[in-house]
Amino acid sequence: MRGIHFSIFYILILFCPFISLFADTTDEEILKLGEEAIAHYEQGDYERAILKFNTILLARPNDSQALKLRQLAGDELMMKMLAEGGELSRVARALLLYAEKAPIRQEKDLATIKRLVVQAATGSLFARNEAITLLQTQVGERAVPEMLPYLASKTQERERINIILAASKMGRAAVVPLTEALNTEDIYLKQQIVILLGHMGDGRCVADLKALTENPQTLPEVKQYARESLRKLTNKTSIALPAAKELFYRKGIRYYQEHPKYMPIHFANWLDWRWEKNQLVYKEIPHFAYNEIMAEHAAHEALDIDPTFKKGWGLLAQVYYAQHTEITAIEEAAKDRDLELPTDELNQFLEEKKVSDKAKSLSRAFGYKLLIQSLKMASRNGRPEVTREILNEIGNQGSKQNVINGSLIQALKSKDKRIRYAAAEAIVKINPPGRFRDADTAIKVLVEALSESDARVILVVEDDDETRNRLINIIRNMNMVAFGASTGSEGLQRAKAFPPEDLVIVSSQLDDMATSYFVNSMREDYRTKKIPVMIICPEGQEAKHKELYKEIDVVKGVVTEPFAPEKTKLSIREHLVDSNTDYKGKSREIARRAAAALAFIPAGNRVFNVRIAQEALADAIRTRHDSIREPAIHALKKFGDANSTDALRETLYNNSSSIHIRTLTASALGHIYNRQNIKVPSEDVDKLMLILGEKLPAQDDLSFDEKVDSFHNAIYTLLGQSEMSAGDKRKIFFQHRIHKEIGVVQEKGEDSTEDQDQEQSSEDREQTDEGPDSIWKDDSLSDDYDSEDDRDSEDDYDSEDDYDSEDDSEEDDSEEDDYEEDDYEEDDYEEDDYEEDDYEEDDSDLDSDDDRD
Structure with a gap:
């Protein structure tokens, strides 16, 4: 119960500054609704009473209106409603909170804060x-630097005691700056501070106090006070507590997970405290x-404490x-939902973005082993966007690993599909x-990602x-991402985290x-005002x-329980239309990454069964965006399987691509044809000829002509890498002959040339079908040029008479060699034999046999 009350108080403090801003319902309207609600309650019609009270809450009454409602109902009735339990109790509690908490003013003026601290130290009792x-409700932790001189004074005992009392009253608000001030060199x-922290009952200082007891440089009198404070805070002796490094790790995890007890109690105070140059200073940071x-x-x-502490590194x-992913998520959310950060937060955001970029770069220095350690921890901490980023970097750095770590396999089987996708990408990188048990699972997950069509997230x-x-489970079966929260306060915290959800579905009967x-x-x-809600x-x-x-614009509809799966899916899809996120673009990026992987x-490769x-x-090449088709084409080209040629051919022949x-596509087809020795049918050759003759629409792109040339070159290369009949080969080179006829043929225009080409094609086909004695018996040019055995085959000649016997060939070769040797001997002469008279005399005999030789 205490936790529930704290959660409500936590939420109330956060949103009180907005209550009066949005409350536009008049006092008369609120009181009329209140009278109707009370009448229904007194008549025992609790259902209508709850409906009216909820209507009042949805009107967002300000503190004054809520106080009037409380007075209208009377304390006795309000207490009775609180005792009823269930929805009546929750409604009454919300009304009481509205009535008791006016918007809190945050005092930031340093002169005013100093004056209040002096007054708390030296003033009269009143x-x-x-x-x-005022220090407790309006100032908070900003007062602590002004309190330290009084705490350090050995002579102003009365003032010091008054400040200790004031700091104790401030409670949680003073713990963080006081803990940081433990770095002072002033022993007194x-x-x-050690004594004061022990009386505050806040666990955020436990690790720091334990570190004092472990530090050999800490004076004994300080250690003794630290041990006593630790006993008060934990009910354990110092030696029974974990090591300080472990306690710091646990403290860090609490902050990382945004545990409510570790968040500031004054929500206008998002301050980073440091002890610098012997003084306590702070900097305002984005919430x-x-x-x-x-x-x-x-x-x-x-x-x-321990540079080898793996948990600390993780x-x-x-x-x-997390710093990097959160900044990125805010940018995306601002774009998708047209969010506008408050001016002060916008300036802080821009400054923090530079820091997050540095954090992203610095993260690469962790190395593979520490990244694996952080992956193990991230999988338990409920930050899937962080887990995904770590997996991406593991993939980039893990190319020299001989085994797949067990944490990667666990991520590969995660219920969160985004983590599964990232794990599969990392594994193939x-x-x-060698093969491992889940190699095929990795490929199957990438296939799942390749077909990704909806990347929306529902809470x-x-x-x-x-x-x-x-x-x-129903939502996940819709191929969407779903998260759960078991309380309203947890749900609000998750909804306000980045990246924000595309839809929040909340129970009508929350307990807290x-x-x-x-x-x-x-x-x-x-952050959440544009997220659609369903009840x-x-x-x-x-x-x-x-x-x-x-009348509530963010509430789009209801889902009835028990759930009828198909009806529930239909309702959810209907109301997701109102989501402004670029889920199609995100889905496309997921599929692109899968294809690239x-x-x-x-x-x-002998590890992954790529046939899966x-x-x-092939389907991606036919139907998806070019950003997905490009890596998909590269993948099929690399795999080189003949079964993938249909999809590639369809894409090549589709002039809308x-x-x-x-x-x-042409390059990929040529590679596969060459690798698999695939013969191109004549009808495909005709299609390729038509493609080469296409008049592509001109574009303003200066490189368009170069793109067209590259396209044509790819087709020529495809043809060169493929097996074709002699007739098809002849047809190609005739139609694209470099030097064509001139004169009459040219005057006839393009139609005449095309007619001749068609006639030639017909002749070529007749020649191809001549029968077993055809000079292109195998209908294959590559056989004639690529294989030494084929070049020596009888089938490549018209008859045996045309083929010289081996003996004849050797005799001819011998005679040729003799001839060449004699020829060189006859032509050889020394420089001394060369005279001008000889040159003149032989000039008339240049056409003789010897000279020709």
Whole structure:
């Protein structure tokens, strides 16, 4: 129960600044709805009472209106509603929270903060209490630097005690800056902070206190106070606690996972505290980067203690990848959903983007082994986008690995398809030297990715585990990504994380908050206000919830439980139309990466059974975007299987395909024809001739002519790599002869030339069909030119008479050699024999046999 109350308070603090901004319902309208709700409740018509109370909540009453409602109902009725349990209790609790919490003003003026600290230290009892209240509610941790001089004073005992009291009242808000101030060299100040932290009951300082007890340079009196504080905080002795490096790791994980107890209690305060130049300083940071920055600090603290600590390295790697992926996700979300960051956050975002780019680059230095360590940890931490990035880098760095790590196999079998896809890509990039058990699984996963058509993400917020899991399975069967949250507060936290979901489906009966309050929270945050919401309601209550949410634009419909799978799928798809995300582009990118991964597999590999992917690659070439078709063509070319030629031929002959794709296709076909010794049918030769004669539409692209030339060259190469009949070969070279006839033929125009070409083609075909004595008996030019045995075959000649016997051939060769030898002897002369008279005398006999020789 305490956790539930904290969660609601957490959410309330976050959204209170927005309540009055969105509340546009008049007091009279709110009170009228309140009177109707109370009347229904007193009559025992709880269903209508709940409907009216939820209507009030969806109107987003401000604190003044909620207070009037509370007074209208009276304390007795409100307490009775709270005791009812169920939806009535949740509604009453939400109304009370609205009534009791006005928007909190955040004080940031340094002069005002200093004045309040002085007042808390030196003022009268009334003045001190007033100052402490304001420090607690409006200032928070910004007051701590002004408090430190009083804590360090050995002479101002009264003032020091007053500040200790003020800091204790501030509680959680003061823990982070006080913990950072433990780095002071002032021993007395360090003692006071250690004692104070022990009384605050906050676990965020446990690792730092344990580190003091382990540090040999820590003075004994400080160690003693640290041990006592640790006992108060943990109910354990210092020696019974894990090592400080392990505690820092656990602290970092809590921050990384955005545990509610580790987030700031004043939500306008997203501050990074550092002890620099013997003073406590802070920097305002974007709220979305807070958890990663704090986790990074914790990881470095652990590694300062032990540079070989694998968990510390694994955490640091996750943090760096998280920083990069979150910035990227914010950019995508801003583009997809037309989000506008507040001005101050926009400036922080631009600064943080530079840092995230550096983090991405630096992450490459972790190396393969540490990346594997971080992968093991990431798979348990619920950040699939981080796991995916780590897998990508593992694939890039793992090419020299001899085995596939077990963590990769686990990722390959993940329920999250995005992780499966990334794992499969990494495995084929590693390309181990030998077969392993799940090699075919990797190819099958890439085939799954190649057919990806919907990359949208849906969040299901439902208390009941069985109901939540059933709906998640239905969504996953729709080839979408689904996540689950078991409470409303967890669901809100997940929805506001980046990347945001495309749809949130929330139960109408949450345990920790009213669903209407959940919906309001979605509507009031810039990160979630454009995410469509659907309500899960029991069968038979569909009309009631449609009526309740009919004026709420983000609520698109309801899903009834128990779920009818087909009806549920239809309803979800209908309302996903309102999602503005570029899911088609994301799906296309997934398929492109899968095709590129398949194309990465070396030709003739003995590890992966690429035949599994051939049909999917062929289908991609026929139907998908050029960005997918290009790597798919490269993959089929590399595999070189004759069964893939149909899809390639269809693409080549389709003049609606781009020149670039057709050029690649021609190259792939030529490679496969040559490798498999495939004979090209005459009808295909005719089609290729037509393609070469196509008049392609002119474009403004300056390189268009070069693209056309490359396309034609690819077709000529294809023809040269293929086996053809002599008639087809002759037809090609006749039609594309370099020097054509002139005169009359030219005057007849292109039609006459085409007629002659057709006549010649007919003659060529007749010659091809002459029978067994044809000079092209095998209908194959490649046999005549490529094989030495074929060149010596009798079948390549008209009759045996035309073929000289081996003896004759040797005799001829001998005579020729003798002739050449005599010829050289006769022509040889020395320089001394050369005279001008001889030259003149022989000039008239230049045509003699000797001179010709």
